[in-house]
Amino acid sequence: MTDWTETYRPTTLSEVRGNNKARDKLEEWAKSWDDHRKSVIVHGSPGVGKTSAAHALASDMGWPVMELNASDSRGADVIEKIAGEAAKSGTLTAGEAGRRLVILDEADNFHGNADYGGSREVTRVVKDANQPIVLVANEFYDMSNSLRNACETIEFRDVSKRSIVPVLRDICRREGVEFEEEALEKIAESTSGDLRSAVNDLQAVAEEAERLTVEDVVTSERDTTEGIFDFLDELIKEKDAEGALRASYDVDETPDKLLNWIEDNVPKDYEGAELADAYGFLSNADRWLGRVRATQDYSYWRYATDNMTAGVAASRRGDKGGWTRYGPPSYWSKLGRTKGTRNTRDSIAERIAEREGTSVATVRREILPFLSAMTHHCNNRDLTVRMAAAYDLDESEVSFVTGSGKDTNKVESIVEDAAELKAEAAVEHSGNAFFEAERSSADSEGPAVDGKSEEESDESDEQQALTATGADDGSGTESASDDAAETDEPDDDQSGLSDFF
């Protein structure tokens, strides 16, 4: 059966649902392009219709599309050629006729591709473009400062349940699928803002059932999550490295989703040095996933899987028994999906980045998840207080990182204690209260680094350049620092977490 997300891809802007303002802005941008000649960044969570909107726009405007993405091997000179061609074609064919829309997909990933000469080159091309360019990105802040500043910006928000349900209803009618209204609502709810996932889920359930009922939706949700709980039990408590890897073959999840499940659940049973080791492996796994994204070379998936399964199992020390309430990656991995949480996350990340002298992207990908795991539900109160003190976190920020309720006495008292600690520290000396303390306590527990990161530092230049993907968030100033992240230089940021142990 064909993929419904393809069949029902919007062909005109008016079919793009749920982001009316963004849609109008995009249209306005295109219509006035001749006057401003700026490129535009369209950013937002996956599956909210950014790429579809760009294509729909082109079709509405009657512009042919030239699409490139970060893994394309064609390089910046190709974009330059396309972007610079307007002058030529403009003379051949009068006015708008020679116009085409350049869509740069995964624009937050270009710095990972050496063929493009890094984001600096892309920025230059984007600035001088003779054709309208739409840059599509998930993570606005993963693009360099100068690239962001050179462009107009349009944010696509998560699609509301209210906008998702009619899309699903429409598809059902066109496919001749009978449905309970409530079933559609259930699907819309569980995909929280991601319209593509909603359409995919709808298709998956509809293929199994004559008539779509709420029970069908609930059962299908349960089926896809059931296997994973058994796997987590095996990985975290029972199997050795090889067994854990084998067990993962039966799990029906992509490695990136699996990583979310593992990183959310491993702190429920691991602690101290074993947790630190496990996070070292998870962080390696995440880097391999980053390489997959940057290169579209899915053969790297297996290294990600090795790290997150065998690595995590091998980090276990001592027997684990009993029953643990594992849960879906509801908290941390969903952060950043809504604008509110994205703003909180980014504001904390910027502060930590400044304090730790690293990039916002590194903080977001590596340090915040780590802090979140180590202070989960404020279980380690002392550590949570030190963290709040070190980074000036208020109640809502502590609750964001730890996952605890904002108004709980626990969080309030932590923030009070943090204020006291800060006052004391101001007397002695300020500085990095949190990591200083962490580092010394981890030192005393023996080396926690898994050895893999050392191996990684022996990698080829090319791989180091790829590894640098996560380092260039552009939050710093342009020039020297950007260059370092975009060329072959290994970047200090990359050492990420392991440095703190």
Ligand SMILES: Nc1ncnc2c1ncn2[C@@H]1O[C@H](COP(=O)(O)OP(=O)(O)OP(=O)(O)O)[C@@H](O)[C@H]1O
């Ligand atoms: N706003 C929307 N209106 C209508 N359909 C949508 C919308 N968003 C997503 N879809 C459906 O999801 C599919 C994927 O959307 P699209 O690729 O445009 O999302 P995206 O935001 O670009 O995601 P990504 O960042 O992962 O590429 C579309 O083909 C369409 O079926």
